[in-house]
Amino acid sequence: CTASALSFTLYTLSRHAAIQAKVYAEQQHIFGTVTAEELANVSSIGCEHLEQMRYLEFVIRETLRLYPSVPLIARTNRKAIDINGTKIAKRTTVIMCLIAMGYNEKYFDEPTAFRPERWEHINTDEAAGLQAFNSVPFSAGPRRCIAEKYAMYELKSLLAMIVRNLEILPAADGLPSGINDHSRLDCVPQSEYDPILNIRVTLKSENGIQLRLKRRANANK
Template identity: 30%
Template sequence: MTTQAGPAAADGAAADGATDGQKIVPGPRGVPLLGNLPEFGKDPLAFFERLRARGDFVSWRFGRGRALFIAHPSTIGELLTEVERTFDQPDLGIAFRTLLGNGVVVAKGADWRRKRSLVQPSVRPKQVRSYAATMAECAVALADRWRDGQRVDVKKEMAALTQLIAVRTIFGVDTAADAEAIGRAMDVAQKEIGAEFSGLGALLPDWVPTPGRARVKRATAVIDAEVSRVVARHRDGDTERPDLLSRLLAAQDETGAHLSDREIRDETVTLYIGGHETTSSTLVWAWHLLSRNPRVRAALTVELDRVLGDREPGFDDYARLTYTQAVVKETLRLYPTIWLLTGMAKEGAMLGGRPIAPGTRVWSSQWATHRDARWFTDPEEFRPERWGTTDGEPAEEIPEYAWFPFGGGPRVCLGTRFAMVEAVLVLAVLARRFRLDLDPGEIRPVPSLTLQPDREVLATVRVRGDRAVREEGR
């Protein structure tokens, strides 16, 4: 990890680069060599909330490296739009790179621009439309298996569903033979990546072996073997199939060159994580919030009945399901799947009119900014209406980059529309027929590669109203 060495931060010591009389606020006192890493690693979400309470520019230490936390939407927007110019993508560690390789999320400079131009066409709105039918079909198949009174683990159900959608949309109908093995490997990898990123492993050189790194390596080997097998089958067959992998194999840059086998692997894994891990987590949190908020659940079903009646949703319904979209947006506000973003300052970096010293690692947290009362009325409340309603009630005035679950700027998540359409259609299919009554008890978010519940999420399936009569006759 590339950082600049320096003494541990202490209360009263301002960071470099403050100008025009406005000093960057000092963060909590750190410890020698490790800085604030122990406090950060213990509970990253609470740590960022404490930094936000101190101010919009807060200095701290990630190990011995200089770090700056920013919380104001305008400054976050500057950071996101200046990546690739005056801010670099920082190295997120050997565990992260082992899984994602050098895909579009990790690549920099000309390499990133080339890969983005090759990957982006596969997730444009026209292509997402073609994937929407698969999303709805997979959700309908799950709904047909559920029964009134059935007990389910929502985490497992949503993970299996989004995994099926991912392998069908990415790999096509000839899906991976051992999708469950890939799912288990992904679970292991993301857990270990999160543990290393917020623990002492973040400061260790790449060559230092640890049990966690070994587990990531073994998990990645499982994923690589299956991806390689499926890629080989695609190369031997018809590359005109309408799946993401076929489009990646056919893509050419301005010189006529295709993505290499290694690049195909990296982009496939990146798309799989975006299309499975992130959406699965979002849906689990949505069911959690709906179960705890009967008023919102009732409003959602009113819209589903009005827009869909007794039919299943399709892509064209996405635009009409405005309240369902708002439920997903509000879920992503309270439980953002990607919970932090970071960039490394280069020569000439500026934020809020302040020069930022080269080598400073700048951090922003969706979790902290999304729960800031300056931008959201009653920020801890689940209130989809803040995004506007179909009956003309205006949305809250939310500043740009106060809500940024998919990042922003040139490196905004390429799968944003895919993820939103998938979450809305899946929620529409299932909530049209059922409600899920989650067991009581607190569910805490765990910040790993994505924001995950800390335990199994058990629920009782209930068929809605007069649908229960039809359910008995099936």
Template identity: 35%
Template sequence: MDNFKFSSKSCHKQRLYPVAPFLTRYLSEDLILGGYRVPKDKLVVISLFTSGRNEEYFGEPERFQPERWLRDESGRNKVQNSFACLPFGLGPRSCIGRRVAEIQMQFLLSRIVQRFHIAPTSDEEIDIKLRMITTPEKSIDLILRHR
């Protein structure tokens, strides 16, 4: 799996396009959030789509930069706040299939890139829909050529 080091960091494109764009939680205690008091037992919706684009946590957030997830010389993660990117959630209600999904993504991405040159059929920007899951507005067509 060491050969997958960089591809595993590339999977953090989920920061910009999380499959589930929102987390919901009922508060177990009162909370002050952004200067507002939110009482216990209220439903809070957290936008992963927005937090993944926050310049405070990710310099040039729209830029694909997988090396931002590599550790520096001291072994520290270069990302300032590890809670800024939670594509699988956090805590006891986090995605039970996280490790399986990560391994599958790493393997699939590595195999495709090893075997094919990949190019889009168009340079047109594709809008996305944020619903229960993040989906493209229309199909994404690619050209794959054997290496």
């Protein structure tokens, strides 16, 4: 799951240079006084640094809205229930398609727009109630992924190291955003370099994640 989330986050960053610049600026703000030698020592980077990477977390969550690592979640109810008039018999397996939820205009305005800022309210009262369930890449409730915090720390650590040292570029110059509404059967990629999703236990791209990497001038040698 982490590999999928990492790959698709690199993809979204490669297609959104201004957003990548904000992520890099946040890294510079956090580690501006840390030497290259200290950064090379992973033990010098702690949870206090990872907690400061708020904008990077917004980027990760926005990516998971569009490309959830686990695209389908199944639950079997123990007793008959009624959800807004829809009766569901006992022992019925209900499957949620997180991709369909992520591209639903009912829950997200301009769903094909990559806007990390939409997650700024995540730890505020605005996220209370049903709105908190609009995007659940780690599931929700008592059976949500117990490793969510660890996974977020892991993703932040890897992405921070990559962004500090490498510029993430699209596979070719002049490509569009590459965000396609994958909830539609008639979804057509904007370019040949856009991922073709394979929805299985974990989300994959049939044609890989295509991008380029360029070492930054001040990167660690």
